[in-house]
Amino acid sequence: MESKRTQAERSAATRSALVAAARPLFTERGFAAVGTDEIARAAGVTRGALYHQFAGKEELFVAVFEQVESELLARLGAGITTADTSDPVAMLHADVDGWLAACAEPEVHRIVLIEAPAALGWERWRELGRGYGVGLVEAVLDTLMDAGAIARRPVRPLAHVLVGALEEAALYAARAADRPTATDEARQALYALVDGLVLP
Amino acid sequence: MESKRTQAERSAATRSALVAAARPLFTERGFAAVGTDEIARAAGVTRGALYHQFAGKEELFVAVFEQVESELLARLGAGITTADTSDPVAMLHADVDGWLAACAEPEVHRIVLIEAPAALGWERWRELGRGYGVGLVEAVLDTLMDAGAIARRPVRPLAHVLVGALEEAALYAARAADRPTATDEARQALYALVDGLVLP
DNA sequence: GTAACTTACGGACAGGTTGTATGGAAAGCA
DNA sequence: TGCTTTCCATACAACCTGTCCGTAAGTTAC
Incomplete structure (x- = not known):
């Protein structure tokens, strides 16, 4: 079950999902042209998770x-x-x-x-x-x-x-x-x- | 009198004022960090003039x-x-x-x-x-x-x-x-x- | 000279973006 | 099980860019 994931695992999964989602977007369209909402949605989470895991868009980059x-x-x-x-x-x-x-x-x-x-x-x-x-x-x-x-x-x-x-x-x-x-x-x-x- | 300025002179003056105002701002804080409103105000005009003279912020840059x-x-x-x-x-x-x-x-x-x-x-x-x-x-x-x-x-x-x-x-x-x-x-x-x- | 027209500009608006604040769900700890 | 902490979603506030429309200044035609 998903419920048995530890906090560290949850965070790590969310972080890597965000990085993995942001990577091709930044590659194709650049840092300024891609928004945090698009990244979060591509990662299957919301902007709330992004701003919890990273200090801001720049830190994600x-x-x-x-x-x-x-x-x-x-x-x-x-x-x-x-x-x-x-x-x-x-x-x-x-x-x-x-x-x-x-x-x-x-x-x-x-x-x-x-x-x-x-x-x-x-x-x-x-x-x-x-x-x-x-x-x-x-x-x-x-x-x-x-x-x-x-x-x-x-x-x-x-x-x-x-x-x-x-x-x-x-x-x-x-x-x-x-x-x-x-x-x-x-x-x-x-x-x-x-x-x-x-x-x- | 100001009234006798030709259209070309008016445009040229506005354009150079905008460029002169934007130049130190871009130099000190970068393209993304300085807004068009600040540039226009520093040039003594409004954003309307900026967008009339330039296709956009990027063209001004x-x-x-x-x-x-x-x-x-x-x-x-x-x-x-x-x-x-x-x-x-x-x-x-x-x-x-x-x-x-x-x-x-x-x-x-x-x-x-x-x-x-x-x-x-x-x-x-x-x-x-x-x-x-x-x-x-x-x-x-x-x-x-x-x-x-x-x-x-x-x-x-x-x-x-x-x-x-x-x-x-x-x-x-x-x-x-x-x-x-x-x-x-x-x-x-x-x-x-x-x-x-x-x-x- | 004035009327018709074009160009330059100011102010207001809509759309979209970042970052924050609040509330709830999941996990850790007793 | 109860309480605290961590994780995340939603709603909100403060921007910023680009566009639209009205007005003023300048140009051309008569």
């Missing part, structure tokens, strides 16, 4: 954002930790490829790259993202600097700049009319950029 | 965006056209410096980099920006490719990726607690990136 980000991180992290540093160019290229492949999903580029910075503000977006994308790039750079493959320099700013390049490349590729061609163009541009970092 | 962008372009273009291609590294570094200096203004990074992609959608943002930032970077790259300073490759994707890096660097620098240090870190990171493009 944060939950969606973190879900997408953590999935993205898990996906990229798996490919990165298995690389070896003896061929830094190949390693960097593999990372670029993994990123572009992941960003082919509309969820990532719409929620993570488009809506989040405006809905949350750039500062909070970056703060949340530090543990994700930027942190990952920092780890890669740090590994390669330790291995002597690229010049030692402050990691964080370089990681930020690279993340900016990666994000823009992903958007360029994802929104183009001829997506395969654009993806390849973006890939080559990123290759050119990261190859320049590797010491001869 | 576009007018603000284009004003900021065109000022930015004029500022950067002046420094770029006077450079010479004999020293490509110095030329690229000068461009980077000019960009970072321009983005120190809150108007640029808030309106152009944060609000615009979400308020207008990434596609329209990019479309409007093609004539501005991306176009400028394309011009620089094209010049250097013609001069043989960097390898010939598709210009547009590389320009996009670089613009992404430039934008993220500007945001990183502008929002840091210790801005001078962060600006220098961002500058060095961008130098490392663009230096890697220059042929030996």
